[in-house]
């Protein structure tokens with residue numbers, strides 16, 4: 001039988017029927033198509049393994065989810081959100097790409113881009129803090145990825161250095177879309193073009209509140225009126241820029257409740273040596289009113305990002321040496 005790669009998703013096997021006429025059989029990828037390697041990490045309901053496609057020898061990260069555990073923990077909704085979101089975000093170098101999904105009786109499998117250099121948080125912890133050049137490069141790649149997500153009507157809602165992975169070239173790969181929100185594409189009732197992000201309904205509030213993994217990056221609007229919108233990702237972006245330069249997030253207290261109090265009270269300070277241009281940018285992002293946060297186009301034009309080539313150039317250049 002002749003196998004031929006038809007696109008990346010499926011293989012087609014051609015056989016001949018009783019009358020000798022060729023028929024094509026579509027075959028999905030499965031576990032046996034991969035050689036599984038080292039464990040890259042563990043999540044609450046998942047294990048991520050490095051794997052090689054036995055036909056193409058391409059390397060992937062395969063996220064394996066245990067069905068029984070997901071059902072027991074009532075997380076089936078997350079799985080579908082993650083799949084649907086990743087299936088929407090397929091044309092940007094800064095987003096972890098989902099190539100295939102398949103399942104067997106025990107598990108679900110997501111075949112993803114391999115981000116072989118782990119989490120941005122790990123690099124930050126090792127160095128303590130980033131210099132301005134590195135902060136500019138990683139900030140620009142994260143912002144470019146947020147702009148793409150938002151253009152596809154997706155709000156990440158849980159951006160943080162743990163969810164910014166790094167590929168072999170030390171370029172950004174944003175992951176963890178199980179808690180994302182897909183803005184419906186219904187034409188806006190009140191005629192306004194911009195999506196404010198429709199308020200979370202009851203169930204979502206519960207999910208939104210329960211998904212607050214680490215409180216440090218939660219936006220004030222999610223805490224006060226339970227409403228997450230695109231600008232919530234820009235609040236998290238402001239926290240990330242601050243953290244890369246200061247070596248710690250702006251809002252951090254002994255426990256989650258005190259951290260929440262600092263956030264809603266905009267209670268944070270800059271270290272003395274914090275660069276002044278970066279300070280101006282952070283101050284225009286960490287604004288309590290989401291409508292008053294700097295919009296993405298203005299962030300791109302901010303002096304802090306002076307000299308950055310936006311668009312494909314940003315993704316072709318060498319990552320600055322982390323020093």
Ligand SMILES: Nc1ncnc2c1ncn2[C@@H]1O[C@H](COP(=O)(O)OP(=O)(O)OP(=O)(O)O)[C@@H](O)[C@H]1O
Pocket residue numbers: 040041042043044045046047048061063096112113114115116118119165175176213
């Ligand atoms: N595409 C990938 N390439 C390389 N490593 C990855 C990839 N995706 C996830 N990992 C690593 O595997 C670990 C588990 O990731 P996973 O997304 O399954 O769970 P999580 O989101 O980190 O945890 P939780 O489910 O509790 O939020 C993470 O620490 C992450 O660093």
Ligand SMILES: O=C(O)[C@@H]1CCC(=O)N(CCc2ccc(Cl)cc2)[C@H]1c1ccccc1Cl
Pocket residue numbers: 066067068070071076079080083101102103108109110
């Ligand atoms: O939506 C899809 O792409 C298919 C549709 C057919 C199917 O059975 N599944 C699995 C549905 C599912 C989700 C969660 C659990 Cl815990 C068990 C089964 C879906 C699935 C297959 C593989 C990996 C993920 C998913 Cl959601």
